[in-house]
Amino acid sequence: MGKGQKKGGKKHKRNKNRDIETTTIRFKEDGQEYAQITKCKGNCRFDVKCSDGKDRAAILCGTMRKRKFVNLNDIVLVSLRDFQDDLCDIMDSYDENGARKLRELKELPETFTLGEDNDFQDGMDSIEFTTELPSDNSDEGYSMDDDINLEEI
Numbered sequence: 001m002g003k004g005q006k007k008g009g010k011k012h013k014r015n016k017n018r019d020i021e022t023t024t025i026r027f028k029e030d031g032q033e034y035a036q037i038t039k040c041k042g043n044c045r046f047d048v049k050c051s052d053g054k055d056r057a058a059i060l061c062g063t064m065r066k067r068k069f070v071n072l073n074d075i076v077l078v079s080l081r082d083f084q085d086d087l088c089d090i091m092d093s094y095d096e097n098g099a100r101k102l103r104e105l106k107e108l109p110e111t112f113t114l115g116e117d118n119d120f121q122d123g124m125d126s127i128e129f130t131t132e133l134p135s136d137n138s139d140e141g142y143s144m145d146d147d148i149n150l151e152e153i
Helices: 010-014 096-104
Strands: 032-042 045-050 055-060 075-080 087-094
Touching: 032 055, 032 087, 045 075, 045 087, 055 075, 075 096, 087 096
Parallel strands: 055 087
Antiparallel strands: 032 045, 032 075, 045 055, 075 087
8 A cells, every 4th residue: 555645536636737826917909998797697607897998798708618607896907809890798897906006007997896895895884783672562563352342253
């Protein structure tokens, strides 16, 4: 028996050749734009708002399918098509840290909202919860003796 191998098996060997994601940020080149996902349609198709101000339909490229997941309001890098102006292909996606770095480097326009711009956080300060029970002597309360007549039933 081999005592040198500590790990083995099918699942361990399956992940052996996978590349570890690098933390380098991919910047746009000629024919590419930054975009924010505005609507998820299904079947790897999305509606995006590009940095040039146009709304386009985007298709997730084949190398990203089942490997990287993109959601609503994510920042992505899209490749524009020469022959179809209203279609583009999603080439790369950025997490919150990458999008924040792009915003600091003035690559992203100010119209794109990032994760810290959450509409629901502003209204959370005005909600107050109490543990008090309503009093039994309230006028709004319902009395069972007043409205129920057993002879009518």
